[in-house]
């Protein structure tokens with residue numbers, strides 16, 4: 001009996017010792033507690049999901065600026081769990097917890113979201129003994145900066161590119177994140193189109209190393225920068241129809257493990273909901289983290305109440321792009337899709353030349369808003385800012401500005417839908433309104449059933465009401481209260 005008790009006691013003692021040593025190895029981290037005296041600290045949100053869709057659905061219901069991150073649990077099955085939190089809270093735990101799956105963390109780049117230009121570069125070192133990775137990175141940055149200047153009129157240089165490295169003896173590996181001044185891409189699909197277009201000569205070289213690459217490429221197509229300049233000026237600054245000699249892109253060709261030709265730039269990372277590894281994270285089962293490269297020239301601006309490390313972290317986040325009047329949105333359509341779109345426009349009246357967002361009810365609401373004095377506005381373009389959950393619509397034809405109480409002659413207006421606060425407001429491209437940083441008062445937006453919206457758009461609000469009254473009288477049902485919509 002005594003012996004049995006003694007053994008139990010020994011076992012418990014062993015358990016406690018193990019627990020104590022594990023706390024010693026990994027001390028408990030203080031909890032994230034935002035303080036009222038520090039308004040820049042967001043209220044806590046920390047929720048894990050097994051499925052990405054569940055995480056995005058939850059994120060949509062949060063009032064804070066939350067984002068979805070993927071965490072790699074272990075190297076064996078590469079299974080990922082999804083975390084919804086704010087940048088501030090993630091950074092709070094991320095900088096401290098270095099033995100958990102937080103250290104194998106990926107940013108999930110939401111579909112359709114405005115984002116920074118980013119690159120994933122790699123090659124297998126034993127098969128490329130002669131290759132000078134740093135020089136290749138420098139040459140690539142120079143080439144891309146030139147293309148951005150030529151096609152969007154935006155200047156950038158080595159100092160605007162955050163260079164993160166996670167190379168090993170086996171593999172050269174780095175991420176580049178372009179921090180363009182007042183410009184970002186419409187979404188990562190447009191980045192893919194932009195790169196495939198300009199790196200095409202190199203792609204051809206990988207297919208047939210000794211083949212003669214066509215000497216001339218036409219660059220007439222649809223790469224454009226949506227500026228906030230008056231539309232008359234906008235066209236001048238953007239599309240340039242130039243055709244000139246192919247640049248020598250042979251420096252981008254590397255040997256694969258089995259001797260096949262490959263591109264140094266991974267063009268497979270511009271897909272929907274792409275997971276992109278975070279600064280200071282490593283792949284599960286690997287200790288090499290993405291860290292500032294020796295040849296990195298980007299240094300973030302110091303920010304009050306934030307350390308330089310946090311600023312590097314925030315700079316590295318692909319979707320950390322805030323909406324502003326002066327932000328240029330860069331787009332590059334896939335030539336095939338652009339052709340299909342134009343056929344659509346010719347062949348169907350259903351979209352009337354508008355660009356619809358993934359939220360048809362909201363699009364219809366916006367079209368409903370931009371209708372006055374027999375002028376029906378259209379949606380010239382829309383952009384989605386995941387950081388603040390904003391849908392920004394550039395309106396065509398309808399120029400009524402609440403700031404001046406009349407229509408502008410040539411400058412267009414914007415309707416901004418705040419999905420989180422469920423309200424909307426008007427902004428303006430007019431230089432005077434922009435200088436005043438004009439923003440109309442926020443109003444709640446309501447989403448009518450699509451059928452009612454379509455009816456209002458096609459026969460007008462008054463006729464819709466008459467029709468509804470008639471139908472109600474006929475069926476003796478109460479008249480729907482439409483006054484709030486008028």
Ligand SMILES: [Zn+2]
Pocket residue numbers: 401402403404408428429430433
């Ligand atoms: Zn205005």
